[in-house]
Amino acid sequence: DADVTQTPRNRITKTGKRIMLECSQTKGHDRMYWYRQDPGLGLQLIYYSFDVKDINKGEISDGYSVSRQAQAKFSLSLESAIPNQTALYFCATSDLPFASKTGVGQPQHFGDGTRLSIL
């Protein structure tokens, strides 16, 4: 079984619909991330979380929201999907050590992604 599992793997939906992408992990890591990948671009950070009570915006959080239901679960929602949110979405976890508990840190283990198409 995969350490970081994303569901669904593929989703096609219409503009204006609410969509939830789910992520669960079995690695026991506290830090979880949501990234977006567009063709020809690197990964852009949407949100990140250190625990269920600590959620932080990344560089492109507008139009997205997240929920950390448990240490192992981190969901990404698009409240009203728009076509330019069509992309590949990745969840990631990390327990790489760093100097303090604040700050973003570096993602270590990624899920296999959700390919989202908004028509």
Place this chain on the structure above:
Amino acid sequence: QQQVKQSPQSLIVQKGGISIINCAYENTAFDYFPWYQQFPGKGPALLIAIRPDVSEKKEGRFTISFNKSAKQFSLHIMDSQPGDSATYFCAANFGNEKLTFGTGTRLTIIP
């Protein structure tokens, strides 16, 4: 603006050859430089990383070379194999700030 510029966009190398992917950065505060490997249909995986206190780090056939004065770092894959065919991303950050990713290099190893 914090940027990491990656080149080339795509690369074709013969089996057994050396694959070289280059990245250049602007922010001199960057102190962590990882490389990620991504196979089709999969998420990226952390491959190897370096900090600026060393000029080179080697793990198996993968080597990061780091040139602090030129603000450049590169990934070398020795004895490249078809199984190395993937997209490679460089990245950089400092302290606990978010990673800034390069735009990726699609590497194809041909027999």
